[in-house]
Each structure stands twice: as structure tokens, then as C-alpha cells.
Amino acid sequence: MSSRLLSLSFGMNRGLQGALVLAMAAGAAHAVVVPAVKIAEQGGSVEGIAGSVIDSLTEPSTDAAGRVGYGATLTGSSEVVIAVRGRGPIFRSSAVMTHTFSGIEDSIAIAANGDAFVFSSSIGIGAGARTDGIWTSSGFLCNQTLPAFSIANRWLKASSGPIMGENTNFAWISSLSSTLGGVTLPERALFTSPNPSSTPAPQLFTGQSVLARNGITQLPLSNNPGPDISFDHDISQDGNSRANTLRVLKPGQAASTQIVTIAGIEVASVGDLFTTGPFAGSAIQSFTGVSINNAVGETSPDLLTMGGLATGIGFVAVNGETVMVASQTYAGIPLTTPATVRLAGLDNSGRFGAVWNYLDAESGTSKQTAFVGPIDGSSPVVAVITSGDQLDFTGDGVADANVVSIPGPIARSWDLADDGFIYLTLQITDIGSTVTRDAIVGFSIGVVVAGCDDIDFNNNEVFPEDQDVIDFFDVLAGAECPACNDIDFNNNTVFPEDQDVIDFFNVLAGGECS
Secondary structure, three states: OOHHHHHHOOOOEOOEOOOEEEEOOOOOOOOOEEEOEEEEEOOOOOOOOOOOOEEEEOEOEEOOOOOEEEEEEEOOOOOEEEEEOOOEEEEEHHHOOOOEEEOOOOEEEEEOOOOEEEEEEEEEOOHHHOEEEEEEOOEEEEOOOOEOOOOOOOEEEEEOOOEEOOOOOEEEEEEEEOOOOOOOOOOEEEEEEOOOOOOOEEEEEOOOEEEOOOOOOEEEEOOOOOOOEEEEEEEOOOOOOEEEEEEEOOOOOOOOEEEEEEOOEEEEEOOOEOOOOOOOOOEEEEEEEEEEOOOOOOOOOOEEEEEEEOOOOEEEEEOOEEEEEOOOEEOOEEOOOOOEEEEEEEOOOOEEEEEEEEEOOOOOOEEEEEEEEEOOOOOOOEEEEEOOOEEEOOOOOOOOEEEEEOOOOOOEEOOOOOOOEEEEEEEEEEOOOOOOEEEEEEEEOOEEEEOOOOOOOOOOOOOOOHHHHHHHHHHHOOOOOOOOOOOOOOOOOOOOOHHHHHHHHHHHOOOOOO
């Protein structure tokens, strides 16, 4: 299929239907009893560890294929465990003889079928020497006893939750001190590594600059009036793109401005105006989080940003235009102010997910809803799960648990896969009980099914025309045409085949794709 799945349009291929179809699973819309899959829960056991009892859980992590990983601490032993659904534990702190652990932060990252992982914990040699650090599938990486990698006269302090691309690139952000065990400075650094066994390198740290959108102007990092590098960040699945929220000094300004960069180049800034939607002309006042997610091998991911407008209205935007805005109604749910975004993220199929906290107009209480929708607006945003809903874990249509809340950390990028499910940590109770517990739960949202390409085969924006037919058969015969689509016209991954020719002429004649 041509570049970025024809811009991931949902049935909007230059007036032709069927380029991509959003196939939402029945029941994915907002409902009282919602089908769900339970991955792990407080008080339950870790798959593969008989007799274990989970004391606490991290937010789940997914790799490109939708494998679900999570971190847990076990009751009694305080053991730290990293597990992948279907594989069981891939790390147990009880098997580590060289270091001791105290808990695990609220997120982990997995990749490569769970063979690669990274997480942040309090790590040390002996219980009295544990400090904030990073542990990977290759073992100990760092804690506060180490100098900051390749940054002169600086030592590591607190570390953010790490993130990982599908090819095992990973990144995290640390605050810094000037001496071993010294006070935390108003300085931070972004560290990256191509895989868990490689020595990390600093990509960005206090005192450096990034490039403005013109590619020329240097914008120095500034911690006036706040941290110059936000702990919220994201990385593409192929590891080629890093999204960061930064504070920089723009020419002629005394105080810093919040911007978003991809790989160190400004792509969005406070003060930017939205040009479409109900708040067209409104200026961005703040960014609270970022997310990118792209297919392995691509280098131009979509960018999701969370933040607030100058009017104080919260928003979720993709590629510079809003997809959800507070005060609006989605799936019949008014996002009554105060409404804030807790989590948001992208999958590889042109969809976004967002968890909002808002004031329920009927009850006057705070509620949360997880929404999913297409980034191009070609179909409505749907509500997947709402606090107050009930969960059916057994598939018999009978409620097994109540959803008390979606307590995810505010303004963090959400890890979405492409297997037709989303995964969240929820606070739930059993039916008839008031005892709450955390549980990692999955919900089906359907898959995006690729249909046929459009009929502008040579992508010269002239169609229908004879040259498209000529170029199609030339490429089918093995000729070079760099601007043309590939010959798998129906995108069924079988080519060359007669059906591609049949479908090409069917679509050319105005018919349907097979």
C-alpha cells in the first residue's frame, strides 16, 4: 500500500470508499455491561507463579503485536515481577543475587515478544543503598550512585518511567546533581540507548538547544519558570522518532515557552492556533503530554498532544488539529468542565484513544471515560468504558465487577497496540462488594481492515486516467515507478495475483473492492 496507508483515511480516498474501514466490534460503544478481558488484579496471582498474591500493579505496556506486559509487587515478599500475558514472569527480583529492589514505578516497557523490557525501581546493592534507577532485560543499568552518562560533572538523580520502541530502542529522563548524592538541581537530561545491553547516551540536557521549526534558529532549554524537560515523553515503535515537551527561550522573550519537539526539532508551541473544529482560532496555552506511535520502519509518526487552550479548555490534538475538546459532547457524554485528559495515545491504524476525567451533569460527581476514534474524523468517537459501568469477564452477558474509576496518572501517553484491544488499569469491585482493587483490563475496539488502494495508481493526482492503467500493468510486469503504489492493490498481502487486476478494474469502474 502507498505511503502511510493512504494517510490512514477511513473510507475517504478521494471520494472512493473502502481504503480503510473502521470495523468497531459490536458492544464497543458505551454500554452498562461491557465485555472485558482481565489480565491481572490486586489480590490475584501472577500467571506462572503458583501461590503468588499481587500487592500492587503498574500500568500495562503493549508491544507492536499487542502482547501485554505489566509490573507487580507480591504480598509478603515485596518481590518485584515483570510478566507478559501468555508467557508468565520474564523477570523476578528473587532471582537476582547482585542487587535488591524496593517496589516498581507506575510503568514498564516491553518489546520483541517481551524478550526486551525496561523499568524504573529503587535499586541498590543491599537494602540500605537502594536509590532510584533503571533495570533492563540485560540487567542493572544505573541508579543514583553513577555519574550521568557522558555529562561532565553531573550525577544521576530521579528517573522517569522509561519507554521502549519495538526494535528495543529505549529512553528515559533523569534529574541531575553536581555531586554523588547531592541535592537535585533544576536540571534534567534525556538518555537513549539502542538496546538494553548498550551504554546509554545523553540526547538532550539542560544547557543545550533545540532547533526551531525553521531548522535554523537555536532555542536554548530554559527552566524559567519550570522544568526544561518534561518527564512525559514518547518514542516511536521503530525508535527513530522521540517526542518531548520542553521549555525553551525564544528570541526576545525573558521567560521560557513550552514547545513540543520530535527528534530535537520544534513541531508545536504554546501560542499556536487551531484552524479547524469548534475552537478554531483558539491559542494553545499549555501542553500536558505527548504520544507518537508508528509502524516499524517508518520515520514520520503522527503526533498527539494533550493540553489546554487559552480559554482554559482541555484538548487532545493530532498533527496540530483537535480531535477532542472539553465542553463538547462525544458518544452522548458531555465533557463538562472541569474536564481533563488523563491518558491519550495513538495506534498504527489511524486511531487515537483518550481517557477523560469530567464532571457528570446528572450525578454531579467526577467520572472517567475511555474514548476511541479515528484521527481524521471520518467516523464518530465512541465510548469504550466509563466509571459506573459493569464488566463481563466470562462472556455470558452477566456483570462480574463494577468499574469504580479509571485512576491512571494524569497527562501521560497511553500505550496502544494494533491487535484490536486497549488495556487500562481500572479500580473495580466485585458485584455486591465495596472493597476496591486495581485490575488491568482489556477491551475490544475492533481492527482497522485495509481495503483496496485508490485508482490514482501513479499518484499524480489526475484520476481516472489511462496512464494509471498503463502504469499499473507496467509495474505488474516488473517496471520501475517510484511514485506508484505497489501491485498488491487489494492489500491482502498476496501478490502478484489475478484478484489484484480484477479489483483494480472493479474500483476503476466505480465498483466495490473484494
